[in-house]
Each structure stands twice: as C-alpha cells, then as structure tokens.
Amino acid sequence: MNVALMIEGQEGVTWPQWVALARAVEEARLDALFRSDHYRSIGRGDPNGSLDAWGTICALATITSTIRLGTLVSPVTFRSASVLAKLATTADHISNGRVELGIGAGWFESEHKAYGFDFMTPRRRLDELDRQLAEITRQWIHADDIWPKPIQQPRPRLIVGGTAKPRTVTAAVGHADEYNTFAPTVAEARERRQILDAAAAKAGREPLTFSIMIELKGDADELEEQLRAYADVGVERVMLQHLEHEDVERVAVLGEVAARLR
Numbered sequence: 040m041n042v043a044l045m046i047e048g049q050e051g052v053t054w055p056q057w058v059a060l061a062r063a064v065e066e067a068r069l070d071a072l073f074r075s076d077h078y079r080s081i082g083r084g085d086p087n088g089s090l091d092a093w094g095t096i097c098a099l100a101t102i103t104s105t106i107r108l109g110t111l112v113s114p115v116t117f118r119s120a121s122v123l124a125k126l127a128t129t130a131d132h133i134s135n136g137r138v139e140l141g142i143g144a145g146w147f148e149s150e151h152k153a154y155g156f157d158f159m160t161p162r163r164r165l166d167e168l169d170r171q172l173a174e175i176t177r178q179w180i181h182a183d184d185i186w187p188k189p190i191q192q193p194r195p196r197l198i199v200g201g202t203a204k205p206r207t208v209t210a211a212v213g214h215a216d217e218y219n220t221f222a223p224t225v226a227e228a229r230e231r232r233q234i235l236d237a238a239a240a241k242a243g244r245e246p247l248t249f250s251i252m253i254e255l256k257g258d259a260d261e262l263e264e265q266l267r268a269y270a271d272v273g274v275e276r277v278m279l280q281h282l283e284h285e286d287v288e289r290v291a292v293l294g295e296v297a298a299r300l301r
Contacts, residue, residue: 040270042297043071044290045111045252045278048095049080051087052284059287061099064106067294071107072099073141073252073278076114079150082282093126100134107137111219111252111278112200114145115167116156120174128179128189136190140175141198141219144168144207165206172197172214198250203231212238217248219278229272236273250276262296270300 044064064072076092096108131138144164151158178185179194197215201207211218232249239246
C-alpha cells in the first residue's frame with residue numbers, strides 16, 4: 040500500500056507551512072503530497088482560506104525532487120477544461136513528471152457563492168465532469184494543435200473522486216487511472232472496490248487503482264493495524280488527512296507506517 044499525505048489547504052495553510060510539510064513528506068519517504076482544491080475554509084472558518092491549489096503545487100515542485108504532487112480534487116466548476124489541462128501540464132513540466140490530477144464534480148456551495156462560480160445542478164456538474172475528462176485527455180494526448188504535451192506519457196495520472204455511485208464510477212472507468220473514495224469504513228471500502236472492479240470488467244478494461252482519503256488517529260502501531268485492514272479489502276493507496284497541518288513532526292510517524300506497509 041502506498042501512503043500519501045493529504046492536506047486541507049483551505050484551512051489557512053501558509054506558504055512557509057507548505058514548504059515545511061513538503062520537505063517533511065520527502066524526508067519521511069511518503070509516496071506523495073496531495074492537497075484539496077477549495078477556495079474557502081470548511082472546518083476552521085473565516086478568515087482562514089486557501090492559496091490556489093495549482094499555484095501551490097507548481098511552487099512545491101521546485102523545492103522537491105521525489106514525491107508526487109496532486110489535487111484531491113479539482114472541481115470542474117472552478118476552471119475550464121483547457122485551463123485545468125494547461126495548469127496540470129505546467130506543473131508536470133516543473134516537477135519533471137511528478138503530477139497527478141484528481142478531478143471531481145464539486146460540492147461546497149458556499150465557496151461558489153463567495154467567488155462567483157456557477158454551482159450548477161448536481162446533474163450539470165456531473166455532465167461537466169464527463170466533458171472535462173474527455174477534453175483534458177484529448178488535449179494531453181490527441182490534439183495536434185495544443186503544445187507542449189505533459190512530460191508523463193501518455194499523460195499524467197487521472198483520479199476521479201466519489202462514493203461509488205454510477206455516474207462517477209462510469210466517468211472513472213471511461214477516463215481515469217484511479218478511483219478515490221472519502222472516509223469509508225472497511226466494509227464500505229470492500230463494497231466500493233467491488234463495484235469499481237465490476238464496472239471495469241464490464242467495460243473490458245483492467246481494474247483501476249482503488250484509493251481512500253481518510254483521517255486516522257493513533258500511534259504508528261495503531262495506524263498500521265487500521266491500514267492493513269483496508270489493504271485486506273483492496274485499498275491500494277491511502278491519502279491520510281492531516282488536519283492539524285501545524286504539526287509537522289506527525290509526518291515522520293506516517294513515514295514510519297508507510298515503511299512498514301511497503
């Protein structure tokens with residue numbers, strides 16, 4: 040099982056804190072550093088907020104050399120497909136091929152109202168997810184009038200987030216490499232993995248990587264026990280939410296757990 044750190048950037052994470060976290064992740068030999076792509080605080084409230092996700096990733100790419108970097112997830116309501124594809128391509132070049140794009144339909148209405156984004160209806164957001172996945176893939180791989188292409192070939196990894204409902208599973212099976220689900224129980228993780236595998240088999244493709252984003256508490260032994268239970272039901276990668284981002288020392292504990300699980 041691969042272990043990544045997941046930071047909720049909308050909760051007032053400052054640039055010096057991002058630097059410290061990224062360096063700690065690399066020192067701990069974690070697989071990756073992911074961050075949310077929200078504009079407004081969800082947990083801590085105003086005046087906490089977020090530095091732009093892709094601006095942050097591009098900057099962190101210049102001070103790291105081994106860890107992968109990505110979003111969980113970039114809402115399709117924030118940017119056009121062309122802008123998101125270009126941002127990820129830029130980050131891929133800066134990082135020399137270490138970027139992953141997590142993409143989703145979006146859900147947090149308050150930030151859409153505050154920043155003037157069209158929140159759409161749930162159906163329209165899911166339709167836009169389908170459209171953007173297809174367009175981003177086209178621009179990265181097939182378009183002969185859009186350059187440069189990403190460093191990673193044929194393209195950076197695409198991750199779709201959801202709870203194994205039909206629309207997001209279909210979108211992932213059609214375009215993505217990985218499906219990420221939020222805070223499932225072990226039983227829910229098993230069920231969602233089975234749904235995803237069945238959809239991939241029906242579509243005639245190899246199974247997608249199945250990952251979870253979750254906050255787990257405890258010492259290294261407790262974390263290892265919890266993560267092994269998830270691994271036993273088919274979870275291949277975990278993005279561990281670190282909600283107290285000021286506590287950089289915690290990252291070393293996660294690194295110890297990751298080493299045990301390799």
